[in-house]
Amino acid sequence: MKVGVLFSGGKDSTLTAFLMQSSGFDVELITFIPEKRHSYMLHSENLNVSSLVAKSMGLKQYLFYVSGEKEKEVDEMLKTIGTLNIEGLASGANASEYQRQRVEYIGESLGIPTYSPLWHKNYFDELEYLDVILVKYAAHGMDSSLLGKPFRLYSNSIHPYLEGGEGETLVVDAPFFNKRIVIDDFLIKDYKTWGELIIKKAHLEDKHGRN
Numbered sequence: 001m002k003v004g005v006l007f008s009g010g011k012d013s014t015l016t017a018f019l020m021q022s023s024g025f026d027v028e029l030i031t032f033i034p035e036k037r038h039s040y041m042l043h044s045e046n047l048n049v050s051s052l053v054a055k056s057m058g059l060k061q062y063l064f065y066v067s068g069e070k071e072k073e074v075d076e077m078l079k080t081i082g083t084l085n086i087e088g089l090a091s092g093a094n095a096s097e098y099q100r101q102r103v104e105y106i107g108e109s110l111g112i113p114t115y116s117p118l119w120h121k122n123y124f125d126e127l128e129y130l131d132v133i134l135v136k137y138a139a140h141g142m143d144s145s146l147l148g149k150p151f152r153l154y155s156n157s158i159h160p161y162l163e164g165g166e167g168e169t170l171v172v173d174a175p176f177f178n179k180r181i182v183i184d185d186f187l188i189k190d191y192k193t194w195g196e197l198i199i200k201k202a203h204l205e206d207k208h209g210r211n
Contacts, residue, residue, distance in 0.1 A: 002026040003088040003115065004081065006103070007061065008043035009050035011132045011151060012092025012118060014171040017059065019117045020090050028086065029054050029061040032077055034068025041073055041099060042066070045135045045168045046199045049181065053170075056177040056204060078106045090115040094123075127151065131173035131180070138194035139166035147188055147197040170199075179204040 003020055007013045007029035021027045031050050034042045047063075054061035062084065066076040081089065089107050093100040093116045100116055107114035132151040137143065151169050173180035185201040 001087050002028060002085065003090050004028050004030045004062075004084060004086040006089070006091045007031050007050060007054070008047060008168075009053040009170055010043055010092070011127055011130065011169045011171055012094060013043075014053060014057075014092075014174065015123065015126060015130070016090055016092040016117055017057065018174070018176050020115065021059075023117075025088070025090075027059055028084075029059050030081065030084070031061060031063045032066050032073075032080075033063060034066055034073060036068030039066075039068040039073060040070045041077070041102060042068065043168050044068070045196055046170055049170060049199050049202050052181050052202060052204055053177075056174075056179045056181065058178060074102045074105065078109055081106060082110055086112065088113045088115060090117065092116075092118055094118045095120065129175055130171050132169050132171050134167055134197075135170045135199070136168035136194065136196045137166070142167065144188055144190040144195040147195060148183075148186065168196075179206055181205075 003025040005013060005017045005020060005027055007017060017027050017029060031047060032042050033047050034044050037044050051061060064080050066073045089103060089112055091103045104114050133148055134146050134151055137146055181202055182205045183199055183202045187198045187200060189196055189198060
């Protein structure tokens with residue numbers, strides 16, 4: 001069964017893709033790039049690097065642009081996904097009812113099942129096997145010094161997996177990657193209440209250190 005995974009290259013979508021593949025599904029990755037940065041549905045940071053994550057996993061990836069406007073982007077996603085030859089749809093939602101309900105709406109509209117293997121699960125033990133860095137912070141108690149550093153549990157006031165938009169991540173290596181991602185050039189922008197690490201250049205490197 002061919003399942004499309006909504007994919008950003010962050011910890012949740014990357015782990016979801018791996019779990020679906022491990023469960024025997026034929027996985028393809030679907031990346032939506034929102035033109036409006038602060039999308040309600042979509043991760044927008046460093047999606048240019050998501051293709052490297054897809055290549056490191058050996059998975060086919062589709063990339064599409066959407067408006068990023070609340071609700072409108074959901075219908076745009078629905079229309080686009082309807083053109084793909086997939087039989088199911090998966091997301092990395094863990095606690096966001098907004099995201100889960102809209103993924104289910106897309107699935108129901110297309111007549112295909114939806115999957116959320118991380119829903120309401122504690123999966124920090126699994127994340128410890130992944131090399132995950134923080135690429136955006138947007139919560140009180142966090143600052144730009146955390147950007148580019150390994151993901152961890154930050155405080156009791158922040159959702160443990162940053163599900164409420166408190167931050168975004170990027171997976172740069174994992175046991176199921178055939179190569180690791182090396183960041184060559186980046187820029188940090190700090191807007192005081194939030195900040196981001198913008199990756200300007202990156203490449204894949206063999207696990208033993210050669211390109």
